[in-house]
Amino acid sequence: MDKLYLDHAAATPPSAEALAAFNAAATDCYANPGSLHQAGADAARLIEKSRRKISNLLNASNYQLVFTATGTESNHLGIRGYAQDGRALVGAIEHPSSLNSVEARAGDSAVLPVTADGRIDVERYQALLSDDVKLISVQWVNNELGCIQPLRQLIQLARQLAPRAHFHVDAIQAAGKFVLHFDQLGADSYAVAAHKFGGIRGCAGFFYKKDGRAPEPTFVGGGHELGIRSGTENTMGIAAMAAALEQRQGMLLENSNFLHDSRQKLLKAITEQCDIELLGPQDETLTSGSIISFVMKGMRAEPFLHQLETHGIYIGSGSACNAHGHSESATLAAIGLKEEMRNSVLRISFSDSLSDALALRIATAMALTAAFFKD
Ligand SMILES: Cc1ncc(COP(=O)(O)O)c(C=O)c1O
Incomplete structure (x- = not known):
């Protein structure tokens, strides 16, 4: 894989x-x-x-x-x-x-x-x-x-x-x-x-x-x-x-929008298959094209991302810059995210163009992972 x-x-x-x-x-x-x-x-x-x-x-x-x-x-x-x-x-x-x-x-x-x-x-x-x-x-x-x-x-x-x-x-x-x-x-x-x-x-x-x-x-x-x-x-x-x-x-000089195009494509694929709440600005022009941060509703981020690894996909939860990624994120508190949702925040970040097939693979693996925990 x-x-x-x-x-x-x-x-x-x-x-x-x-x-x-x-x-x-x-x-x-x-x-x-x-x-x-x-x-x-x-x-x-x-x-x-x-x-x-x-x-x-x-x-x-x-x-x-x-x-x-x-x-x-x-x-x-x-x-x-x-x-x-x-x-x-x-x-x-x-x-x-x-x-x-x-x-x-x-x-x-x-x-x-x-x-x-x-x-x-x-x-x-x-x-x-x-x-x-x-x-x-x-x-x-x-x-x-x-x-x-x-x-x-x-x-x-x-x-x-x-x-x-x-x-x-x-x-x-x-x-x-x-x-x-x-x-x-x-x-x-x-x-x-x-x-x-x-x-x-x-x-x-x-x-x-x-x-x-x-x-x-x-x-x-x-x-x-x-x-x-x-x-x-x-x-x-x-x-x-x-x-x-x-x-x-x-x-970037060849196509200044390639990250935003990929982000929108991936976001669409994920929202079609998964129940998420997007964090950060909803307006694409106010966000970096390389980060998608969201609440995976009803899921705990850490077991979710480990299960997603079984599909060969590595994503982040909150910020890895807090020592070992385990400390409480000050960011999530500062934006007023409900406490019960803070353990469900995942972050997908990339620097290259994502094809339609890749976007579909990611979204499908996430949906399968969510189903794994629901069953
Ligand atoms: C916005 C921002 N500032 C500072 C840092 C710290 O950089 P470094 O890990 O190279 O010390 C990071 C690391 O992720 C970052 O994302």
Whole structure:
């Protein structure tokens, strides 16, 4: 039976392009990029070429890209790297790496409430903005629900009503899913992670404005990456990250709607066969095309997904980023989902086109799984 891995919001499989770039760098550019000899210079050149490529692909000419190891680390740079104290505002359904980073600061903080579809409640956000706000951190796309936050509006309001705030955007679930334009959006910093768009785990990026303030490093050492992120650079992971993003961008430029087309096709097939309640925005334009989050009515998510595995299909429940996927999801509470439904939430996430046959296979396997538990 063919395995069908549909948990790309947790980790994407590395693309062929990323693996090839990783192998080439591991074979030819293994030297320490800090070494003075030719081999070191070759590795350093590959890093700079990859940095330029990633910045171009994300339309980030106004930003300095610093390579890190994880999305968590990049979010920490964007949050604790700027405002160790002062008032911070953080979205209620941010990833724990942002929520906990805000909590670990010395200053006070407030959580930005979201509406039932997971989007920031703009009116209540506006009421929280003031001159003493030093930091605002909001995701582009939510990892559990797939909703897209109204960032343009949020940033505009922050510039008017909280002019001293550093605005950090967690773009980890957005990069590679639609074409991003960091310059146009104009946030103060962004986080991305390679393993969400076909790169290899252990490589991520942090972007900050070239004409702005650099973050305080999370840890210090040999002064790599402009002193912001010490530690010998992950040349292979960086080369793979650039190759992966280039491949994703190529797919998006060829057909910017392929993920939404697949999502709608799959959703239709599932609703025809199963009793579900879709979570997140009902309007397709307000959600990422790569995530479907839903309540599988009358089912418990964990046994359901294990039974679905017997059909060769792997999906997620809630968010795998909570340690071992077992902790209570703050997101589901924040959107006001009834407590008795929270254990029935499943997430299907993908990065490629789904054929009609695949959509039917998934929906049929889900219906069979539901029948297994009902019988
Ligand atoms: C939106 C979002 N932010 C941050 C992270 C953390 O990234 P990492 O696991 O690379 O630390 C994740 C991981 O799933 C995520 O989905």
